[in-house]
Structures are given as C-alpha cells and as structure tokens.
Amino acid sequence: MQVLTKRHLYNRQIANHYNKDPFAILQTSRDAALHQLKLARGNTPINTLVDVAVGTANSFTDTEESFHVKNYIGNDISPAMLDIAEDAFPRMTRLCHNAADVHKYLSTEYADVIYMHFVMSYVGDYRKLLTNIKPLLRDDGLISITTSTYQSLPELQDLIETYLPPIHARTKDDYGVPSSREQLVEDLETLGYEVVAQETLKIPLIFRHFREFWNYAYKCGWHIKHKVPVIGEPFNWIVFRLLIAFLQARYPAFRFPQEYTADVAVVLAQKKG
Numbered sequence: 001m002q003v004l005t006k007r008h009l010y011n012r013q014i015a016n017h018y019n020k021d022p023f024a025i026l027q028t029s030r031d032a033a034l035h036q037l038k039l040a041r042g043n044t045p046i047n048t049l050v051d052v053a054v055g056t057a058n059s060f061t062d063t064e065e066s067f068h069v070k071n072y073i074g075n076d077i078s079p080a081m082l083d084i085a086e087d088a089f090p091r092m093t094r095l096c097h098n099a100a101d102v103h104k105y106l107s108t109e110y111a112d113v114i115y116m117h118f119v120m121s122y123v124g125d126y127r128k129l130l131t132n133i134k135p136l137l138r139d140d141g142l143i144s145i146t147t148s149t150y151q152s153l154p155e156l157q158d159l160i161e162t163y164l165p166p167i168h169a170r171t172k173d174d175y176g177v178p179s180s181r182e183q184l185v186e187d188l189e190t191l192g193y194e195v196v197a198q199e200t201l202k203i204p205l206i207f208r209h210f211r212e213f214w215n216y217a218y219k220c221g222w223h224i225k226h227k228v229p230v231i232g233e234p235f236n237w238i239v240f241r242l243l244i245a246f247l248q249a250r251y252p253a254f255r256f257p258q259e260y261t262a263d264v265a266v267v268l269a270q271k272k273g
Helices: 006-020 025-041 058-064 079-088 099-104 126-136 150-163 181-190 210-219 235-250
Strands: 002-005 046-051 069-075 092-095 111-117 137-148 193-207 227-230 258-271
Touching: 006 079, 025 058, 025 111, 025 137, 025 193, 025 258, 046 058, 058 069, 058 079, 079 092, 099 126, 111 126, 126 137, 126 181, 181 193, 181 258, 193 210
Parallel strands: 046 069, 046 111, 069 092, 111 137
Antiparallel strands: 002 227, 137 258, 193 258
16 A cells, blocks of 8 residues: 655645546635626736645636736645646646745745635635735735635534544544634634635535445545555556445445535635725
8 A cells, every 4th residue: 555645645646637537626615706706806917826735727727717817826725726727727836835834935025916716625724825825815805715614614514533544543634624614714713814705605515325435535636635545547546446335334424325415615815004
C-alpha cells in the first residue's frame, strides 16, 4: 500500500477527473457564489481576482462571462491541476503553493476579490487562512467562500472510513471546516469581515453502487487529509473488493444504494476598512 501526499494524489488521481463533478456540487456552488458577487458589485470591473485553490480554472471561466477582470491569479497545490487550468484559461498567472501560504507571495492590498472555494478542509485551521489572506484584500475588497460544513459530514465520513483505510481517529475539529454556515459567519465577523450575503445549499449525493462511491471518494478528492493510503491496482483492488462483497452480504450498513445530503455554505464577505 502506498502513501501519497496531497500534491501527489492530486497530480496522479484527481486532476484528470476533477471536472467530472458527478453531483454538480462544484458547479452549483460556483453559480451561487457568482450570483452573490454580481449582486454585490453590479457591473463594477475587477482589477485583480485571486483564487487560492483554482483547480482547473472553472471559477475564472464563469467569472469572465459576468465581469471585466484585468488580472487573474490562480494558485493551487497541484502542478498538474495548474497545467489544465492554464490550457483552459491562458490569461491566468499561476502560483503553486499551499493555500495557507499564498499571502507570502502576493503584495498587501493586492486583490479586489479573493475566491476561497472548497479549500477549508485542506488547510487545517481555516480561521488562520482567513486571517492570513485578509491583508491581501484592498479596503472593501470581497472574499467569496464555498465550503462543506460539519453538519453534513458525519454520516458520509462514517461511510468513507468504513470502506476506505482510515488515516487516524478524528475529532470534529480535525475536519477543518466550520460546524455550520452560522459558525462561519460568526468567525468572519470576529476576524474583521462584514458578511454581505450567505446561504446554505443542500445537494443530494446518491451512490448507486460501491464503485461509484469509490470513484467519488478518491478521484474527486473527498478523502484527502494530509497523507492518504492508496490501494494499488489491480491485485490489491481485487482483494479489497472481495472483502467488501463479503461485508455487504453480511451487514446492511455496507449495502448500496446509499443517499446523503451535502450542506454547502456559500458566503460573501467584505474586508472592513
């Protein structure tokens, strides 16, 4: 069994599958975040937009249709992901760092808007990230956040850790995401942001069979913390699948289909001058 870092896992297994978005969580949340930004800014041009976890640059492509943006800065931990992003959106200037370190490489009061979409669960303490990137925003600059919340994680995470090799025992704080949208709003206000818009999306996840669940958990990056055990192909997969078949035959909790709801907080906040 191999152990891969987050960067290697993204390069090897996730980058080429990232745009599949099987339950439309990414696109649905991007649409909601962009709607909030339109209401807040109207037709005001954006001089500099920074995405601290740009993925394959879909966020920039969506934004381009609604705003005139002069400078796009895209950061991601994965060089392979950034290669795809550059091919899709050549106007982007790339950075390749952990999201929590982006503030070290950009000037203060640099950005009109910062995207922080589905990155909180990968940075440990999201409050520290919010603190670090605040100086990058110009006065009255906006931060757009989309994130899962702990409210929707326990049942799904129980399923994931039932089927996939657990990394270690986790507590609520280990997930790195806010307990709820309300908690995120409270944290933002404590850190000196003014919340402009907020909503919670409830997106159904239906896994019809085990392989569908497996593909989602690994290829879409759900089961990433710091280091992730990866079962090799094909021999280990066959042995592991036989074990799962045995458990499914004996225990109802291991049977499919299984249905969950993902709570996604979508929040737009403004830096107080």
